[in-house]
Each structure stands twice: as structure tokens, then as C-alpha cells.
Amino acid sequence: MSGASTSHSPPQMASITDVSGLFQNAKKYEELNVIGTGAYGTVYKARDLHNGGNIVAMKKVKVALTEDGIPLSTLREIALLRQLEAYRHPNIVRLLDVCHGGQSLERDSQLVLFLVFEHVDQDLESFLKRSLSPLSQNTIRSMSFDILSGIDFLHSHRIVHRDLKPHNLLVTSSGRVKLADFGLAKTYDTDMKLTSVVVTLWYRPPEVLLGTSYNTAVDVWSAGCVLAQLHTRKPLLPGASDSDQLHEIFRLIGRPSRQEWPENVSIMLDSFPAYQAQDLAEVLPRIHPHALELIKGMLIFDPAKRLTALDCLEHPYFTDEPLT
Amino acid sequence: MPYWYYDKKDLQNTPSFRDAISTDTENRYRKEGARFIIDTGSKMDLGYNTVATGVVYFHRFYMFHSFRTFPRYITACCCLFLAGKVEETPKKCKDIIKVAKSLLTEQKFASFGDDPKEEVMTLERILLQTIKFDLQVEHPYGYLLKYAKCLKGDKAKLQKMVQMAWTFVNDSLCTTLCLQWEPEVIAVALMFLAGKLSKFEVLDWNGRNPKHNAWWDMFVEDITMELLEDICHQVLDLYSPQPQSSGGDSPPAPPVSKQPKNDKKPPSITPPTSVSPIAVVTSKPVLTPMKNGADLKIEPPKIEPIRYTYPAYPGLAAPYPPPVYSAPPPALPPPPRLALGGPPPPALVYTEPPPAPPPRFPPVNVPPPNYFPPPLPGRGPPPPGPPPRPYYPPP
Numbered sequence: 001m002s003g004a005s006t007s008h009s010p011p012q013m014a015s016i017t018d019v020s021g022l023f024q025n026a027k028k029y030e031e032l033n034v035i036g037t038g039a040y041g042t043v044y045k046a047r048d049l050h051n052g053g054n055i056v057a058m059k060k061v062k063v064a065l066t067e068d069g070i071p072l073s074t075l076r077e078i079a080l081l082r083q084l085e086a087y088r089h090p091n092i093v094r095l096l097d098v099c100h101g102g103q104s105l106e107r108d109s110q111l112v113l114f115l116v117f118e119h120v121d122q123d124l125e126s127f128l129k130r131s132l133s134p135l136s137q138n139t140i141r142s143m144s145f146d147i148l149s150g151i152d153f154l155h156s157h158r159i160v161h162r163d164l165k166p167h168n169l170l171v172t173s174s175g176r177v178k179l180a181d182f183g184l185a186k187t188y189d190t191d192m193k194l195t196s197v198v199v200t201l202w203y204r205p206p207e208v209l210l211g212t213s214y215n216t217a218v219d220v221w222s223a224g225c226v227l228a229q230l231h232t233r234k235p236l237l238p239g240a241s242d243s244d245q246l247h248e249i250f251r252l253i254g255r256p257s258r259q260e261w262p263e264n265v266s267i268m269l270d271s272f273p274a275y276q277a278q279d280l281a282e283v284l285p286r287i288h289p290h291a292l293e294l295i296k297g298m299l300i301f302d303p304a305k306r307l308t309a310l311d312c313l314e315h316p317y318f319t320d321e322p323l324t
Numbered sequence: 325m326p327y328w329y330y331d332k333k334d335l336q337n338t339p340s341f342r343d344a345i346s347t348d349t350e351n352r353y354r355k356e357g358a359r360f361i362i363d364t365g366s367k368m369d370l371g372y373n374t375v376a377t378g379v380v381y382f383h384r385f386y387m388f389h390s391f392r393t394f395p396r397y398i399t400a401c402c403c404l405f406l407a408g409k410v411e412e413t414p415k416k417c418k419d420i421i422k423v424a425k426s427l428l429t430e431q432k433f434a435s436f437g438d439d440p441k442e443e444v445m446t447l448e449r450i451l452l453q454t455i456k457f458d459l460q461v462e463h464p465y466g467y468l469l470k471y472a473k474c475l476k477g478d479k480a481k482l483q484k485m486v487q488m489a490w491t492f493v494n495d496s497l498c499t500t501l502c503l504q505w506e507p508e509v510i511a512v513a514l515m516f517l518a519g520k521l522s523k524f525e526v527l528d529w530n531g532r533n534p535k536h537n538a539w540w541d542m543f544v545e546d547i548t549m550e551l552l553e554d555i556c557h558q559v560l561d562l563y564s565p566q567p568q569s570s571g572g573d574s575p576p577a578p579p580v581s582k583q584p585k586n587d588k589k590p591p592s593i594t595p596p597t598s599v600s601p602i603a604v605v606t607s608k609p610v611l612t613p614m615k616n617g618a619d620l621k622i623e624p625p626k627i628e629p630i631r632y633t634y635p636a637y638p639g640l641a642a643p644y645p646p647p648v649y650s651a652p653p654p655a656l657p658p659p660p661r662l663a664l665g666g667p668p669p670p671a672l673v674y675t676e677p678p679p680a681p682p683p684r685f686p687p688v689n690v691p692p693p694n695y696f697p698p699p700l701p702g703r704g705p706p707p708p709g710p711p712p713r714p715y716y717p718p719p
Contacts, residue, residue, distance in 0.1 A: 068405075068409075068414070068416060068417050069405075069409075069417070069445050069448045070409070070448065070449075070452070072409040072410075072412065072414055075406070075409050075410050075459060076409075076410065076412065078457050078459060079410050079457075079459035079460040080460070082325075082457060082458050082459060082460060083460040085325055086325070096325075097456070098456065098457035099453060099456075099457070100449060100452065100453060111449070
């Protein structure tokens with residue numbers, strides 16, 4: 001920047017606000033129909049008009065703007081999702097594009113973000129509903145491995161999914177499972193207060209239900225519930241409310257001991273009957289002993305004692321025989 | 325996924341070029357914008373990663389828009405503002421504007437309009453859409469340090485070389501190199517250049533195997549001498565006499581001393597023969613112009629040295645240094661920011677590296693990584709983001 005005087009006037013500059021209209025993505029994707037509405041926003045099936053009309057899944061997330069524009073946490077999370085995409089992990093749904101709805105007419109305080117994902121026809125929930133007979137042992141093992149591989153990948157990048165459930169696990173035409181609907185956890189947190197959608201509790205670990213701090217172990221718990229469901233095609237712990245969900249859990253794994261009960265929890269241990277642990281083999285009949293042992297290790301009350309996703313992948317259930 | 329690397333033809337045929345702005349002028353605008361981000365960032369104590377990220381956004385932005393449509397200094401502010409948030413070193417928009425105002429002439433600041441903050445806010449959305457929300461950007465700094473760790477030789481000389489390479493990386497932000505090559509490749513090339521200029525010949529390195537001809541073969545495949553020279557020349561061009569930018573926003577007079585960027589090499593550096601201009605330089609004093617043959621003239625930074633003191637070289641302690649939010653090193657005199665035509669600027673001064681930076685993220689409960697990106701080809705798809713742990717085992 002020289003302090004020299006500038007003798008020529010600058011070239012004609014268009015005002016920034018004049019051209020911002022160019023950046024509406026309305027023309028880029030054509031919304032077809034709603035696939036799902038969740039706590040975190042609406043997912044549409046859409047056509048990618050710039051890519052030969054490819055079908056994509058477009059997730060609409062409203063972001064509250066701050067005095068200094070788009071919140072840092074949202075930007076960090078999008079940056080991370082974009083960065084993850086470079087690895088093209090086979091068990092993670094592809095993130096194809098991120099765009100926003102442009103400037104709205106009124107100077108409003110929110111921005112509509114679109115996360116554009118590959119579209120996969122079915123999720124595990126509908127897959128399980130449609131299968132008329134039990135899944136083969138091979139299918140169960142391969143799907144379990146896919147789910148845990150995806151979780152391990154997220155965890156190795158410091159991402160906690162927090163809402164794993166069959167509805168968020170996509171099943172491709174070749175029977176592979178991909179994780180969807182992760183990330184933007186901090187963004188959702190602020191957004192969630194605005195929605196009153198009922199979120200399924202069946203896959204929630206006790207530490208989340210009790211409101212204590214949690215970490216990557218939450219996903220292992222949820223995956224344990226899903227793995228059990230692959231064997232029976234029925235939810236393992238179908239609680240009807242927060243408190244009922246805890247009862248369901250303790251009925252299965254037994255009421256934790258006083259030493260195990262976390263501090264600073266508003267719910268008293270004594271508010272639960274002294275449930276004795278059930279034999280998981282009775283709940284999951286005819287299950288391979290290795291699979292049983294694995295699921296037991298994933299459904300441990302204390303998050304610190306629970307298996308990690310990597311532990312699970314190295315379990316004899318997967319390593320004793322090669323996966324097909 | 326967006327791909328951010330362009331060949332020289334694309335770099336010539338930019339939106340600005342199609343908007344009747346000459347390549348020389350565009351390159352000057354890019355350089356001024358980048359320098360402005362560096363100056364503003366350093367004045368606000370932002371770390372080198374934040375500044376570099378902002379500059380990369382800036383260069384990418386103008387691959388889609390003309391400098392005529394979007395004045396460079398307000399775009400630069402917006403890039404720094406966004407980079408601050410992405411790199412978790414946020415600065416308030418109004419503070420960035422305040423510093424920008426102090427660094428710009430009144431006429432240049434006029435391009436910010438009546439409500440500068442609102443303009444930057446609007447521009448933020450345009451910027452995000454333009455760079456396709458691809459916010460995480462890697463820079464050569466971390467690679468420099470990683471490579472240096474593997475090289476064997478006199479420690480003081482090695483240190484000196486890395487410091488020089490670090491400075492070249494800072495300055496390379498003013499070129500379009502980040503639109504041409506992955507940070508790994510730029511790090512190799514500028515370390516190579518620093519090695520030549522500081523007389524540090526790398527004869528051995530950890531992890532050497534018989535297939536390696538040079539140390540960089542261990543890190544990046546298929547780097548040719550021609551490519552290294554091309555990159556080095558683009559940086560060295562920054563130090564050759566520039567046409568004065570007294571014309572403000574209008575294109576400058578036809579340059580006499582400088583060939584268009586997209587030409588292969590400026591003749592002042594290219595020897596008439598096929599002799600490699602860089603490879604033959606082996607035993608000249610550091611930081612003085614070198615001659616090796618009648619026409620060979622490599623001009624190291626002394627000609628027009630670094631006009632800013634930032635960012636400091638953080639030392640070899642950590643493989644991936646976090647942003648250092650420190651003021652410029654105290655050993656340096658205040659940077660002669662507006663030194664165009666002023667007294668000769670100080671020679672390169674290097675400071676003691678600050679203490680080892682803390683790890684960037686707090687440890688979390690995660691298993692070790694199983695997924696490593698594939699090795700980087702000479703010019704393949706963009707490399708994946710920084711892995712949570714190094715790609716290569718420590719030597």
C-alpha cells in the first residue's frame with residue numbers, strides 16, 4: 001500500500017448487494033419431496049440440475065446469525081465435514097455440496113444452509129421392516145462391521161455422531177451400510193430449541209439420559225442397540241419416555257451399583273428398583289457367542305468401561321473368520 | 325468436491341482478464357490484496373495459519389469474480405474475517421475494519437461503502453458460496469517443519485535454512501502458487517530454494533531408501549527439477565523490481581522489467597543454455613545476488629526484502645504448529661510498511677523460535693486412526709485435510 005496519490009478513479013464497481021442475487025442456489029437444485037423431518041431440519045429429495053438431474057438428498061438447516069455473521073461453531077463444523085469428505089470413507093454418506101439460500105429479502109437474522117448428500121434409497125429402518133425373514137449371519141456381521149467402521153472413522157476425527165439409529169443408517173443397493181446425519185451438532189443444539197419434534201430415545205445411552213457429560217462412547221452404546229436389532233429385527237430397548245428408557249436399560253443390564261452411579265445427577269439411584277441384569281442370550285436367542293460378547297461389551301453402563309469402536313472392530317466376532 | 329488447482333492457462337483467463345484487466349494488473353491486485361491481509365492480520369496479532377487461510381480464500385475468490393466487480397481491499401477484509409472464525413481466532417468485524425481503515429488511503433477505503441460492516445457481512449455469504457464452503461485449507465508451514473525433521477546435517481545451518489524457507493512461504497502468499505500446487509509441493513520447492521541460497525546441501529536424511537534421488541522423493545512423488553525451478557522463480561519474481569503502482573486502481577504502465585507471470589520464466593533469471601539456473605548455484609554467500617554464468621542472476625530477498633516481520637518461525641518443536649498469536653518477534657524493528665521508495669529495508673533477521681506450542685486440540689477419547697490418505701501423487705486430486713496424526717511414522 002503505497003501512500004502515493006491515486007490519480008485515476010477506480011473502475012466502475014457494482015455494489016455488492018446488487019450481485020448477491022446471483023448466488024441463490026434456487027436454480028441449482030430442484031426440490032422434489034420431503035424425505036424426513038427431524039429435530040435437526042428437513043431433508044428433501046432433490047434433483048441436481050447442474051449434474052444431469054442426479055437425485056440427491058438435500059438437508060435444510062436454519063442457522064441463526066449473530067452480530068458477526070455466521071457463527072464460528074457452524075463454520076468449524078462445515079469445515080470439518082468438508083475435510084472428512086476428502087477421505088471418501090466407504091461407510092460415510094458422501095457430502096456433495098454445501099450452499100446457502102442467499103440473502104433473504106428482509107434483513108433477517110437467519111441463514112438457510114443446504115447440505116447436499118448423495119441419495120440412498122433406503123435406510124436400515126425400512127430395510128429391516130421389509131425383510132420378511134431373519135437376516136443371514138453373514139449379512140448381520142457385515143452390516144455390523146460397516147456401522148462400526150463408520151463410527152470409528154468419525155471418532156478418529158473427533159466427531160461424535162450422537163444420534164445413531166436405524167433411520168440414520170443408509171443401506172445401499174449392494175447391502176453396504178453408510179452413516180448419515182452427523183455433524184453440525186453444535187449448530188443443531190441452538191436450533192433444536194426451536195423445534196418440538198419427538199426424537200427417538202431407544203438408542204440413547206444412560207449418560208445422555210441422565211444428563212452427565214458424554215463422549216464418543218455414546219455412539220458405541222447406540223450401535224450396540226442397533227447391532228442387537230439386526231439379530232431380532234426389533235428394537236432392543238423401546239422406551240416410551242426419558243425415564244421409561246432408563247428403566248428399560250436397567251431392566252436389561254441391571255441397576256448400576258452405588259459406586260458406578262455418576263455424581264451430580266438429579267435423578268436418584270434409588271428411584272429405580274434394584275433390577276438384576278438379564279441374560280442377554282435370552283433376549284437374543286440363537287446368537288453367535290462372539291456377537292453376544294461384543295454386544296455385551298458395547299452396552300456397559302460406565303462409558304469408560306465400554307468398548308471403543310476400534311475395540312469392537314478388533315473383536316473376534318470380526319477377526320476369527322474373514323468377512324465376506 | 326471442488327478442486328482448487330489451476331494450470332497456467334486458467335490462471336491467465338480469469339474473470340478479471342475477461343473483464344479487460346490485464347494479467348499484470350490482476351497479479352498486482354492479488355499481490356496488494358494478499359499483502360494487505362498479511363499486514364492487517366499481523367497488526368491484529370493473528371497467527372500465520374489464519375492469515376494464510378485468508379489469503380488462499382482471496383485468491384480462490386478471484387478465480388470466480390472480477391476485481392472490477394469486487395474491490396480487492398474489502399474482499400481481503402472479508403477473507404481475513406472468515407479465516408479468523410474458521411481458524412478459531414475470531415476478530416470482530418468492526419475491529420478488522422478499523423485496522424483496515426488505518427492501513428488504507430482514504431480513497432481506497434472509500435470502496436468499503438457507507439456501511440462497511442454491512443458490506444463485509446453481505447460479502448461473507450458471497451465468499452462462502454464462491455469458495456463452496458471449502459473452509460479448511462492446508463498450508464506449507466507444517467510440511468516445512470515435518471520435512472526439516474528428517475534432514476540430517478549441521479543443526480545451525482538446517483535451522484537457518486528452515487527459517488529462510490519459512491519466509492519464502494510467507495512471501496509466496498503474494499503469488500498464485502496456492503492456486504497451482506498443493507502445499508506439500510510448495511514446501512518442497514521453497515525448502516529446496518532456501519537450501520540453495522543458504523548453502524545447506526542435503527546429503528542424507530532419515531528414511532532414505534535406494535530409490536530416492538533427493539530427500540523430497542520420500543514425501544512427494546514425481547517432482548521434477550523443472551517444476552521446482554518454476555515455483556522458485558515465481559517467488560523470486562516478487563523480489564525483482566516492480567513497476568511502481570502509482571496508478572492506483574488503474575492498470576500500470578507497461579512493465580519494463582517484468583514479463584507476464586504466465587510466461588515461463590523471466591529472462592533475467594533464465595540462462596541462455598539449458599543449464600539449470602538453480603541447481604548449479606551451490607557455493608555463493610547467503611543472501612547476496614549470485615552469478616553463475618553471464619546471464620544467471622538469482623535475486624534473493626535482499627534486493628527488496630521482507631516488508632513485514634510476521635509470521636515468526638515457530639521452531640521445529642511440533643510437527644503441526646498451531647497458530648501463534650504473538651506479536652512480531654521483538655528482535656525485529658517495526659516493519660517499514662510503506663517502504664516503497666523509502667530507505668533500504670533491513671536485511672533478514674531471524675529470531676529465536678518461541679517455546680513449543682501446545683497441541684491444537686485437547687485430547688479426546690478416540691481410538692488411533694486407521695485411515696490414512698493415499699500418498700500424494702505429483703499432481704493428483706487435492707490432498708485430504710491434515711490427518712489427526714502424521715501420515716508417516718516419525719523417523
